[in-house]
Amino acid sequence: MYGRKVKLRFFFVLLILATLALSVFLLIKSLEENVIFFKSPTEIKTLSEISKKKIRIGGMVKKDSITIISKEIKFIVTDFKNEINVIYSGVVPNLFAEEKGVVAEGYLKDKNFFLATKILAKHDENYMPPEVKAALEEK
Amino acid sequence: MASLIGSYSLSFGLFLSVFIIFFSVRNLRNTEILDKRIISFTFTQFFFVVLSFFGLIISFINSDFSNETVFNHSHTTKPLFYKISGTWGNHEGSLLLWLLVLTLFISIFLIKSSQQPKNYRILTLLFQQIIIIGFFIFLIKTSSPFNYIFPTPNEGLGLNPILQDPALAIHPPILYLGYVGSSIIFSSALAAMVTSHVSKEWAKHIKQWVLASWVFLTLGILLGSIWAYYELGWGGFWFWDPVENVSLMPWFALTTLLHCILVLEKKKILTSWAMILSIATFALSMSGTFLVRSGILNSVHTFANDPERGLFILIFLFTLIFLSIFIFIFFHSGKEKIENNFFWLSKETSILINNWFMMYFLSVVLIGTIYPIFLEVITANKISVGPPFYNKLILPFLIPFLIAMAIGPNLNWVKSDFKDKFYMMVFLTISFLLSALIIKQFDIKFLVNTILVTSAFFLFFSTSREFFVKRFKNLSQNIAHFGFSLLILSVLFNNIFSNEVITNLKIGETFKTEKFTINFENIDQEDEKNFKAIIGKFNIQYLDGSSDILNPELRIYNQPNIITSEADIKTNLFTDKFITMNYVQNQEYFNIRYQVKPFMIWIWISVLLITFGGSLSLFNKRYEI
Numbered sequence: 001m002y003g004r005k006v007k008l009r010f011f012f013v014l015l016i017l018a019t020l021a022l023s024v025f026l027l028i029k030s031l032e033e034n035v036i037f038f039k040s041p042t043e044i045k046t047l048s049e050i051s052k053k054k055i056r057i058g059g060m061v062k063k064d065s066i067t068i069i070s071k072e073i074k075f076i077v078t079d080f081k082n083e084i085n086v087i088y089s090g091v092v093p094n095l096f097a098e099e100k101g102v103v104a105e106g107y108l109k110d111k112n113f114f115l116a117t118k119i120l121a122k123h124d125e126n127y128m129p130p131e132v133k134a135a136l137e138e139k
Numbered sequence: 140m141a142s143l144i145g146s147y148s149l150s151f152g153l154f155l156s157v158f159i160i161f162f163s164v165r166n167l168r169n170t171e172i173l174d175k176r177i178i179s180f181t182f183t184q185f186f187f188v189v190l191s192f193f194g195l196i197i198s199f200i201n202s203d204f205s206n207e208t209v210f211n212h213s214h215t216t217k218p219l220f221y222k223i224s225g226t227w228g229n230h231e232g233s234l235l236l237w238l239l240v241l242t243l244f245i246s247i248f249l250i251k252s253s254q255q256p257k258n259y260r261i262l263t264l265l266f267q268q269i270i271i272i273g274f275f276i277f278l279i280k281t282s283s284p285f286n287y288i289f290p291t292p293n294e295g296l297g298l299n300p301i302l303q304d305p306a307l308a309i310h311p312p313i314l315y316l317g318y319v320g321s322s323i324i325f326s327s328a329l330a331a332m333v334t335s336h337v338s339k340e341w342a343k344h345i346k347q348w349v350l351a352s353w354v355f356l357t358l359g360i361l362l363g364s365i366w367a368y369y370e371l372g373w374g375g376f377w378f379w380d381p382v383e384n385v386s387l388m389p390w391f392a393l394t395t396l397l398h399c400i401l402v403l404e405k406k407k408i409l410t411s412w413a414m415i416l417s418i419a420t421f422a423l424s425m426s427g428t429f430l431v432r433s434g435i436l437n438s439v440h441t442f443a444n445d446p447e448r449g450l451f452i453l454i455f456l457f458t459l460i461f462l463s464i465f466i467f468i469f470f471h472s473g474k475e476k477i478e479n480n481f482f483w484l485s486k487e488t489s490i491l492i493n494n495w496f497m498m499y500f501l502s503v504v505l506i507g508t509i510y511p512i513f514l515e516v517i518t519a520n521k522i523s524v525g526p527p528f529y530n531k532l533i534l535p536f537l538i539p540f541l542i543a544m545a546i547g548p549n550l551n552w553v554k555s556d557f558k559d560k561f562y563m564m565v566f567l568t569i570s571f572l573l574s575a576l577i578i579k580q581f582d583i584k585f586l587v588n589t590i591l592v593t594s595a596f597f598l599f600f601s602t603s604r605e606f607f608v609k610r611f612k613n614l615s616q617n618i619a620h621f622g623f624s625l626l627i628l629s630v631l632f633n634n635i636f637s638n639e640v641i642t643n644l645k646i647g648e649t650f651k652t653e654k655f656t657i658n659f660e661n662i663d664q665e666d667e668k669n670f671k672a673i674i675g676k677f678n679i680q681y682l683d684g685s686s687d688i689l690n691p692e693l694r695i696y697n698q699p700n701i702i703t704s705e706a707d708i709k710t711n712l713f714t715d716k717f718i719t720m721n722y723v724q725n726q727e728y729f730n731i732r733y734q735v736k737p738f739m740i741w742i743w744i745s746v747l748l749i750t751f752g753g754s755l756s757l758f759n760k761r762y763e764i
Contacts, residue, residue: 023499026532027506034528038521056523068643068728090641091373092721092730094693094702 036105041082050108057084057114058103066098077102077114088116142206145194146285152187152242153275155180156268163261163268173257178249181264184271185242192239195284196226204295207286208232214297214698216669224308225298230432230448231284233311237428238274240319241267248323248348255336255344262330263323269462270322273455281448297698300670306366314359314386318424320352321389324396325421328414329463332471337414342404345417347757349400353393354753360386361746372706372719374639374734376742379529384508385427391501392420398490398497405552406487412494414471418463425456430508482554489547496540503532534591541594541627544620545601548613562604570596581635592631598624615759619752625745629738638735643728650731656680657733670696675720675729677707691720715739 038056039047057077065076072089075098086104096102096119106116159180166174195208199222204210212229213222227236245267252260278284301307327345331337363386364376377383396416403413429452482488507524514520549559574592578585602621605613642650644659651657658678665672673693680686692705702722709716714737721730 019495019499023502027503030528030531031506031510031524034525034531035522036525038523066724066726068723068726071642073643073723073730091719091732092723094704094722097724 038103040079041077041084042079044084044108044111045082047111050110052107054105054117055108056103056105056120057086057108058101059083061096061098061100061102063098077104084114085112086114086116088119090116090118093119141194141197141201142203142285142287143194145191145198146283148187148191148194149275149279149283149285152184152191153272153279155184155187156272156275159184159268160265163265167258167261171257173260177261177264181242181246181249185246188235188239188242192226192235195232195235196223199223199226202295204293205287205289205291206284207288208284210288210292210295212298213295214669215294216698217298217303218668220305221298221303221308224302227311228298228302228308231278231282233315234274234278234282235284236311236315237319238271238278240315241271241274241322244319244323245271245326248327251347252344255341256334259327259330259334259336259341262333263327266326266329267322270326270459273459277448277451277455281451294698297669297696299699300694300696300701300703301370304366304370306362307370310359310362310366313355313362317352317354317356317359317393318386318389318427320348320355321393321417321421321424323348324352324417325459325463328417329466332414332466335470335472337410337471339404339407342400342407342413346397346400346404349393349397350753350757353390353397354750354757356386356390356393357746357750357753360390361743361750365743368739369706369708370703372704372721372732374637374717374719374732374736376739379507379524379526381508382431384504385430388501388504388508389420389423389427391497391504392416392423395494395497395501396420398493402487402490408487409491411467411471414467418460418467422456422460422463425452425459429453429456484550484555486547486550486552486555489543489550492543493540493547496536496543499536500533503529535587537627538590538594541598541624544623545594545598548605548616548620549601563601566600566604567593567597570594570600578635588631588635592628595624595627595631599628615752615756617752618755619749622745622748622752625741625748629741629745632738633736633742636737640731640733642731643723643726644731645727645729654682657731659729659731667694669698670694677718677720677731677733679716679718679733687716689716689718691718693720693722710740712740713737 036054036056038058041057041059044057059077059079062076062078062083065074067074072087073092074085074087076083077086078084086106088104088106103120104114104116105118105120106114108114159177162174162177162180166177195206197203198206198209199213200219202209202213202215202222204213208229208231209225212225212232217225226232245264248263248267249260252263324345327341327348331341331345363383367373367378367383368376396413399409399413399416402409429449432448432452507528511522511524514522546563571589571593574589574596578589578592598620602617602624605617606621640650640652640657642657644650644657646659646661649656649658656679658680660676660678662676663674665674671694673695674690675692677689677691678686679689687709689707689709691707694703694705695701696703704719704721706717706719708718714735717732717734717736719732721732723730
């Protein structure tokens with residue numbers, strides 16, 4: 001009926017389509033679970049519910065707000081409209097400083113309190129994470 | 140003066156393109172031999188780019204601050220080595236480096252390709268010229284390294300201190316040799332399609348270029364990753380950061396192409412696929428440049444950026460892709476003889492399986508990298524995609540990938556039987572028992588890890604065995620695959636057995652855990668040429684009575700005013716002990732991170748082995764894959 005060549009081609013096309021479908025499915029599923037959203041303090045204030053998922057917050061570290069209690073570092077992130085308290089125990093990048101931009105990753109406990117698991121390092125002192133820039137520009 | 144020469148050389152180099160194109164087009168029709176003038180003009184163009192590049196280096200060495208690039212990225216107190224590496228440690232200079240490598244490679248190509256048909260050589264040159272002209276214009280119009288500042292400042296702004304590092308100083312040149320090497324593959328693939336020269340001979344000839352750029356790209360990625368490990372003090376070597384991914388994507392494409400070329404060389408099948416890969420590799424390299432330079436990528440690594448530059452690269456990139464699609468559709472005849480000798484169990488099938496997985500890994504990284512950009516454009520939601528995403532989508536698929544990699548090289552071309560069934564079964568059993576034993580010792584997810592480690596061990600054993608039985612027939616492939624198994628094993632063990640403590644300590648304080656105590660004994664100060672160093676002394680005592688003294692540093696650079704941490708790492712064959720000390724503003728506490736990272740050095744060694752395997756077949760024809 002059909003030659004071996006045609007069958008082979010047909011099989012290949014089928015296999016490619018199947019892989020594609022599988023990959024797309026896996027990708028979408030994994031994206032749903034592992035994507036981290038970014039919020040500014042103001043956006044957090046307007047949230048209707050507190051999600052248990054990991055998020056990133058960003059803004060400026062408020063002046064005179066950094067304090068250390070043994071293992072933990074406390075500071076306040078502000079976008080000059082709203083602020084949020086952050087508690088963090090982990091590595092602090094050297095460019096982490098008061099009145100500088102910061103991005104922290106972690107969990108939101110309530111609308112005023114954020115438990116950070118990571119503070120993102122940056123390469124250069126003038127660098128402002130785009131999220132922070134956008135959040136600050138909105139004010 | 141040097142800047143002036145550099146600047147004129149650039150314009151002159153661009154001007155020479157007119158001649159090269161004129162003579163090339165004329166030479167396409169007449170005579171059988173290549174017009175010597177084309178070669179001389181190409182060399183002259185290369186010479187002028189070199190001149191321009193040296194002009195910039197000399198401006199950097201002399202700290203000529205009337206040059207804007209030098210002013211922005213250098214300082215009189217900077218050590219000579221970093222003055223020189225500052226040349227390509229910035230946007231303008233790194234583009235000049237691109238151009239330098241582009242012109243260097245086409246010159247080498249003209250010398251090395253003398254056995255190839257004349258028109259194929261000329262067309263490769265022409266396509267390469269299109270890329271070269273694009274970069275010339277890009278440099279001169281939007282990012283000239285030779286802009287003047289008047290009045291001349293007395294002092295420059297300095298190079299970001301974390302870039303002042305030997306590994307990162309040589310990282311761009313090595314990486315670009317890989318990146319830009321793909322331009323020759325791209326031009327040559329287009330030329331081969333137009334002249335219907337896609338053949339076994341072409342594959343043999345272009346394989347050298349594929350191998351060379353693959354070796355450099357791998358080395359470049361390795362250097363970047365070593366740098367990130369000790370300089371950023373994050374304690375890891377890969378972060379799935381968009382800027383890192385951007386170099387990994389062409390690597391996937393290039394590795395796939397390398398394997399695909401091997402099939403093409405032997406059997407002249409998969410020609411269309413090889414063409415697509417050649418185009419894709421270069422497109423990925425170019426878009427990498429675009430993404431890093433345009434500021435679109437939301438990354439902690441992002442460098443100085445400018446939307447106008449991004450737009451230029453984007454338009455240029457689309458032109459090139461459009462051109463290649465056009466050529467692919469209208470010139471490439473995909474008529475392959477699929478002979479009736481296609482069998483499931485053969486070397487070519489195993490390479491196809493390799494390609495299949497590679498493409499999957501590539502798409503995962505691609506989507507993880509660009510999905511956030513699209514989502515932000517469409518929904519204004521800002522997101523990031525972290526390591527869990529990649530781990531989840533890549534790790535499980537490594538299992539069949541590794542197994543195919545262990546079996547594939549033992550198969551024959553055309554049709555094969557399972558040879559050495561006995562050995563394979565024995566290896567599989569040993570691998571499984573071994574990994575189950577290791578994993579069981581520790582409190583971690585048993586099932587996934589065991590299977591993963593088993594497959595890595597399996598590859599490890601079967602490639603090790605090859606060294607004894609094959610009499611070096613496939614030595615280079617063998618070394619590379621062996622290196623890969625070592626890499627996977629070290630990465631897995633590194634992930635599973637890593638241990639860390641993060642805390643804040645005052646001078647004199649002690650931190651106790653079950654297994655060790657960290658004493659922060661004191662700090663010292665030292666003045667260096669362009670920074671002040673604060674050196675901490677840490678005494679780490681273990682349960683068995685042994686101890687380590689580690690001295691991490693804080694460096695306070697004066698220009699630019701930046702504090703960096705230098706990790707202190709004690710390396711031995713089995714573990715790295717790693718401590719970093721960070722500064723916390725206005726506090727008497729220091730932020731301390733102590734890490735035990737097993738098998739770190741094996742990660743570097745195995746990647747070196749992989750590249751060594753590649754270079755071996757490049758330099759010694761006897762070991763050809």
